[in-house]
Amino acid sequence: MKKTNKKGRRPTKEVQDFLHDVTLLSSIAVNKKAAKQAVGEYPFDEQLLSISPIYRNSRKLFLKQGGFFVPSVCSTMRSLSSPDLFKNELQFSPLASEMAWFKDHWQEVYDPEVLVSGMTAFNQISLYHEQNHRILWNLLPRAPEEQRDFCRYLNFAESLVITLDLILGDQIGPKYSEAFERLKSIYRPAGADSWSKKSLDQYRRYLLAVMYVSYLALELAHHEDIPKALDYVLPGQKKINKDAVERGLELSELFTLNTNLQWQKRYWKQAQEQLFLYHKNSKEDVHYLPEDPLDFEEEFVIAQRILDYFLGEGS
Template identity: 90%
Template sequence: MKKTNKKGRGPQKEVQAFLSDITLLSSIPINKKFSKQAVPEYPFDEQLLSLSSIYRTSRKLFLKQGGSFVPRVCSTMRSLSSPDLFQSELQFSPLASEMTWFKDHWQEVYDPEVLVSAMTAFNQISLYHEQNHRILWNLLPRAPEEQRDFCRYLNFAESLVITLDLILGDQIGKKYSDIFERLKSIYRPAGADAWSLKSSEQYRQYLLAVMYVSYLALELVHHEDIPKALDYVLPGQKKINKDAVERGLELSELFTLNTNLQWQKRYWKQAQEQLFLYHKNSKEDVHYLPEDPLDFEEEFVIAQRVLNYFLDEKS
């Protein structure tokens, strides 16, 4: 006999929160002119394409360089255990239809908490974040060979991808970005500050500051030393720097102290070899990040180039 949920039973707290989240995101108006870029069965992809120009730009650039998507159940641990940040094929768990069905039929599920837990566990990969890693390699100069130099290079690349995550959160806005972040469609929500609403020049300065703070966090600089370092390399913008430190240090310490370090320790050599092949035809010189992060200079030029590439591209 088929087991069904008891009639009239209300959802438990975690189920209620999940239902509330997916119901609100499902209500976001979809702009059909962007639907051609949508990835079938990737949850709320059309909504994100409709809300954010940088999300559309990232998708466009990724597809333009030959990127593709494969619907295949993918856990966070399997994703993190892969050394390949350069493969143009991205996997994701195809859960859009399942979430839509659950929203309307959760009372027919005997244990809705179990299904919510499963959907949450296998919907942890942000395609936007992963796309940007692949796009970025085309924009960066060649990488060094020695382990410590190469890991600094990786941390710089990660700080740029994190900055792009923040832009996406800002464009989506507070109403929806916290929910998208809870569902792991994006990794960072909108900021509490209002720099994204200021002039383009001020926002760029803020983004450069947040990028630098993120890099220092990844390099495991003591948090109490970061404000002074930021004021030294980007002087004359105290208010921007104060807000940038607060937002930059929202980066998960589980990631900076564990995940990132363990991944680099385990896979740096494979990644270095793959990136060497990726850049074998590059005419740019090898880029060595300074041992002392107070000597950041050319890195801000590279970061501006990346921001221009993403923000100036018509989507």
């Protein structure tokens, strides 16, 4: 294969890395049965369905509740500027064929780095993450009305979705998950620790700990205070907690300090009204998260229920 393009120069590191990731992920064997639920033109959807049970189950649950997908060029900023986390319609940029073509024909492109930059800019949305948000609203109790209470509720929901992201990364494993993350098919890679390979009970305790750390990070707790808080609410598992803090605090500070805060300030009222309509027939009581996160208790029960739903009660 030629190592230069029509300009006669070698590809930039950005192009080389992109080609490496696309080639690696394209090599994953596709299970035809699992891939029946694949979204056409969503990059590497067939591969993810083939190798991850939770990815398959999430898709099944989303489709079961009437979810559907619309191919439409979609930037990160347009996605983040939408107040609607409750519609069962998810948009994505249909780039699978473009990526596959570029992998085999990049030498024919005059400025391959420009095309890579464009594909990267418009392939920033993880359908798995977004559909999990929609699934969760059916599983969570009713939301409170007052702004601060409601924002705590949103942060709790986000911490649960983040935990599901981590499970997906763990199931994919280190060989492929970092490439999937770089191409934004997933948001979090496999953990450097080994708790996903331990007993089911240990892994569950680890996931609850990471969920709590993620919640504290979203609530803008001082990072130095988080280890003590975690040891207080989940005592007797210091090694699990130590690793959970490390992984939980990998959460982007750009997201916690900017994106999440700005979205809530701008859209919390619209979101609260939409969620009220969403839950209008719910028989559950309104759930108020504790003002002091050291009082977390019922939240762990809810989180266990969510994990049961996505993973199965025996997982």
